[in-house]
Amino acid sequence: MKRSNVRLRTRAALALVAGTLLAGTAFSGTAAGHGGGLRAAAGSLSVPTWLFLLTGGGVVGASFLLASFVTDRAFIRAVHGWRRVADAPVATATTLTRVVSVAALVGIIAVGFLGPETMFRNAAILAVWVGWWAGYVATVYLVGNSWPALNPWRAVAEWVPTLDYEYPERLGAWPSVAGLLALVWLEVVSPLADDPRLLAWVVVGYSVATLAGAFVFGPDSWFGSVDPVARLFRYYGRVAPLQRAESGGLELRPPGAALTDPLPDDGRDGVAFVVAILWVTTYDGFVGTPVWVAIAESLVGLGVPPVVLYPAALLAGYALFVGAWWLASRLARGTADTYLTPEAIARRFAASLLPIAAGYHLAHFLGLFVTLSPALVAALSNPLSPPINPSVVALPGWFGMLAVAFVLLGHLLAVWGAHASAYEVFPGRLQAVRSQYPFVVVMVLYTMTSLWIVSAPSAAPPFV
Known part of the structure; x- marks a missing residue:
């Protein structure tokens, strides 16, 4: 009887994965892949969008099946x-890097x-968006989280006396969730990437x-619970191969090995x-796709105020992503x-969701970093009087395929992270495999969404 139930559940889960993949056929047209960055075009893919999305979702689903069949707990x-542990003068280096x-x-x-x-031409704009947000953030999940050694705000806070009032435990990490959503909303609806004066005031x-x-x-x-930037880098760092050892x-x-460790905020x-990341x-x-422009x-034509549009979409989409994850957990x-x-x-x-976010970040911003790196170097060399016509790098036509590859690699590492976590949590092999069915479905949906976005033609967000 138990074997019969297991077979029925297995078939139901596989049917659910298949149904999820078939849902991608609702998309039509031709995929036009582009590099990351601010929707910078870099070639196109001459394949139907539905086939492109189904292939990406199928890769994730197939990776789960392969991991389940060929791996065991040992x-x-x-x-x-x-792991390989090395002693490093972290404390000494941190003092110097924080001053810089x-x-x-x-x-x-x-x-x-x-x-x-x-x-x-403005070095502040280029340093924040090209050097820091596009370039440095990528090093956090590709190499390791060096932000504790670089955080200028924490450096100043540790150099001066503080009141050290007790932080309300009931607030937990919720202020950082709200802070991250607010920062991204501000970046989308305001000209922070265009107006250096506004950027300076925001900083x-x-x-x-x-x-x-x-x-x-x-x-x-503050930096352990409230600050969204410090928490973002701390979480992204779990994807990286370099980790801080207990010895200091x-x-x-291996990349992603830290994903099986429990979250530092166990709630x-x-x-x-x-999920907010x-x-x-x-x-x-x-918000940079033609679909959003049409929506x-x-x-707005139906009477929705433009000022309400973007925060409402931000919160509605976030609720959808959170709801999907909690539903998968219940299933x-x-x-x-x-x-x-x-x-x-x-x-x-x-x-296990963190590699997905990292892969999509790399797909979205690598093109920006490569394209504008020469302009960043030129602006930093003479911040107050940079070249009038800074150089930029023209991306080759195949660059858009890298964005697709980064998205898929992130999702594959996410599937592996969930697979490894399942073996840490559940004692039986079959129980560990079956626990992942709903999460694989959610990851397939996330994969297809990410691939659709990186393959969609670029469009300027309206009403901002």
């Missing part, structure tokens, strides 16, 4: 248990106010709020932040036949 433990980062922060604010008003405002919070609650509480040095592990707030990158790309114009409890609560399952598997 193999996974051998892979995730491999504080000087860089002051320089960005000064150049934002005093430098050229042209976006491609000043963020600095004042951050330092005030750290002064009241102390650096550890550095350890080298709904930690899960909510992980995934959603805000998706949202940033979605936005239709809603996983049934497919795994476990006494674990859906909340415990959601917390344990949430970190």
Whole structure:
């Protein structure tokens, strides 16, 4: 009887995956892949969009089946248990790097106010969006989280006395969730990437709020719970091969090995932040597609105020992503036949979403970094009087395929992370495999959404 139930559940789960893939046929047309960056075009793919999306979703589904058939608990433990620890003068290096980062922060604010008003010539614009957000963030999940050694706001907060009031535990990580959503909304609806003066004022405002919070609650509480940037890098760093060892040095592990470790914030707030990382990158790309343009114009035509449009879409999409993850967690409890609560399952598997966000970030911003790196170097060489016509790199036609590859690689690593976590949580092999069915379906949907966005033609977001 039990074998019969297992077979029925297995067939139902496979049917659910197949149904998810077939749902992609609702998309029509031809895929036009482009490199990352601010929707910079880089060639096209002469294949139907539905076939393109089904292929990507099928790769993720097939990777789950392959991992389930050819791996066992001993193999996974051998892979995730491999590490090389090296002593490194982290504390000494941190002091030096923080001094440099504080000087860089002051320089960005000064150049934002005093430098050229042209976006491609202003070193503050290029340093923040090309050097930091596109380039540096990628090093966090590709190499390791060096932000604790670079964070200029934490450096200042630790150099001055603080009040060290007790941070309200009931707030948890929720302020950082709200902060991340607010920062991305501001980036989308305002000309932060075009107006260096506005960018400088926003950096000043963020600095004042951050330092005030750290002064009241102390650096550890503020940057550990509230600051969205510090938490973003801390979570992204779990994807990277370099991790901070318990001894204080550095350890080298296989990429994604830290995804099986429990989240540092063991609650709904930690899960909510992980999903927010995934959603805000998706949202940033979605508002630059023709589909969003058509939706936005239709809603405004029906009487929806433009000022309400973007925050409503941000919150609605986030609710959809969070809801999908919690639904998968509830379904996983049934497919795994476990006494674990859906909340415990959601917390344990949430970190597996981080490679998806990292892969999409790389797909979305690598083109921007490559294209404008020469302009960044030229602006930094003479911040107050950079070249009038800065050089840029023209992306080759095949560059768009890299965006597709990064999305798929991120999702494949996410499937592996969930697979390894399942073996950590559940004692039986079949139970571990069955627990992943709902999560694989959600990941396939995330994959197809990401691929659709990176393959969609670019369009300017309306009403902003």
